[in-house]
Amino acid sequence: MTKAAAIEIIAVSKIYGHTTAVDAIDLKIPAGTYCCLLGPSGCGKTSTLRMLAGHESISKGDVLLGDKNVTDLPPARRGTAMMFQSYALFPHLDLVENVAFSLKMKGVGKEERRKQALDMLKLMQLEPYAERRPAQLSGGQQQRVALARALITDPEALLLDEPLSALDPFLKVQMRAELKKLQTSLGITFVHVTHSQEEAMALADLIVVMNDGRIEQAATPREVFEKPATAFVARFMGDHNVISGKVKEKTGAGIMLEAAEGGTFAAIGRAPEVGEKADVAVRNDHIRIGKTEEPGLGFTGIVATVEYLGSTVKLIMNGAGVEGFTVILSDSRFFETPVRVGEAVSVHWNPYDAIILGQQK
Numbered sequence: 001m002t003k004a005a006a007i008e009i010i011a012v013s014k015i016y017g018h019t020t021a022v023d024a025i026d027l028k029i030p031a032g033t034y035c036c037l038l039g040p041s042g043c044g045k046t047s048t049l050r051m052l053a054g055h056e057s058i059s060k061g062d063v064l065l066g067d068k069n070v071t072d073l074p075p076a077r078r079g080t081a082m083m084f085q086s087y088a089l090f091p092h093l094d095l096v097e098n099v100a101f102s103l104k105m106k107g108v109g110k111e112e113r114r115k116q117a118l119d120m121l122k123l124m125q126l127e128p129y130a131e132r133r134p135a136q137l138s139g140g141q142q143q144r145v146a147l148a149r150a151l152i153t154d155p156e157a158l159l160l161d162e163p164l165s166a167l168d169p170f171l172k173v174q175m176r177a178e179l180k181k182l183q184t185s186l187g188i189t190f191v192h193v194t195h196s197q198e199e200a201m202a203l204a205d206l207i208v209v210m211n212d213g214r215i216e217q218a219a220t221p222r223e224v225f226e227k228p229a230t231a232f233v234a235r236f237m238g239d240h241n242v243i244s245g246k247v248k249e250k251t252g253a254g255i256m257l258e259a260a261e262g263g264t265f266a267a268i269g270r271a272p273e274v275g276e277k278a279d280v281a282v283r284n285d286h287i288r289i290g291k292t293e294e295p296g297l298g299f300t301g302i303v304a305t306v307e308y309l310g311s312t313v314k315l316i317m318n319g320a321g322v323e324g325f326t327v328i329l330s331d332s333r334f335f336e337t338p339v340r341v342g343e344a345v346s347v348h349w350n351p352y353d354a355i356i357l358g359q360q361k
């Protein structure tokens with residue numbers, strides 16, 4: 001079971017009545033990739049997945065699996081398998097019968113389908129429970145049955161709709177690791193829908209951040225985190241401050257940005273013109289407080305909250321038209337020169353740690 005197919009989505013839209021749920025998206029998912037479709041509720045990720053599976057018709061555009069155009073093919077003829085959020089197991093069938101169900105539909109003989117189902121249950125470490133019904137299993141075990149049932153069709157791509165959402169936090173982290181291991185050992189393409197940035201970061205080779213029916217960014221987890229393409233991505237991924245202002249000056253590598261009430265920030269990236277508006281993102285843990293060697297850079301903020309988090313301390317600051325600016329300091333750095341709520345503190349960073357964001361679509 002090592003066949004994997006690349007997926008190509010070409011100008012695909014999903015329109016329900018007057019709602020455009022997916023708006024002419026383009027995406028290439030290389031064969032064998034673990035891809036996470038990530039975004040807030042209603043952004044169109046489930047509609048996209050269901051169009052890949054063939055459970056939802058494609059309003060416009062094409063979907064290719066390998067070199068096959070599957071746009072108009074029914075689910076069973078696409079080479080994909082889907083695992084549903086609710087697992088959709090048959091309560092009255094035992095695990096062997098649940099897992100063998102699709103083989104029965106294909107007309108595979110009883111002995112052969114029982115053998116294949118048992119092999120698949122073995123792979124999922126469920127062999128001892130083969131005669132049980134789904135209600136007699138834990139949440140994690142039910143999820144593995146649902147996976148076994150999807151994988152027995154020998155798909156080129158597995159599509160997973162919020163597969164971990166029904167599990168408690170501890171099991172979620174454990175099953176997350178199992179999913180990754182499974183994908184790596186099978187080598188097939190996984191497309192996994194989630195609204196959790198942590199889940200996407202932990203699992204994906206390719207994160208596709210969606211917003212309002214469009215793709216904001218498709219890149220590796222590291223790139224999405226280190227170089228968010230838009231203010232939406234920076235905010236959604238978290239751990240960043242997003243500052244809006246006007247370009248005051250263009251420098252060799254970037255811009256000087258001026259916030260509404262006076263702070264000046266240096267940032268690096270493709271620069272808009274002087275006088276234009278721009279958004280800049282800077283990671284919470286890449287910020288320094290106290291004196292800067294470069295006078296005039298950064299801003300003076302008033303400390304609104306101080307939270308001790310063990311290895312780090314989190315400050316929230318307001319000032320210079322920037323509200324809720326978050327600074328994460330190591331505990332040792334903070335306790336060298338502690339600051340208190342209400343104190344005015346100078347805030348600054350290396351210009352290379354601030355990136356200019358693209359305009360939101």
Ligand SMILES: Nc1ncnc2c1ncn2[C@@H]1O[C@H](COP(=O)(O)OP(=O)(O)OP(=O)(O)O)[C@@H](O)[C@H]1O
Binds near residue numbers: 016021042045047
């Ligand atoms: N069958 C439908 N009929 C009409 N509108 C729909 C239908 N399914 C989804 N929508 C709308 O399309 C948009 C995208 O929905 P979709 O389920 O793809 O989003 P999502 O990102 O997966 O959200 P969630 O995380 O809440 O499942 C939403 O505005 C939703 O209300």
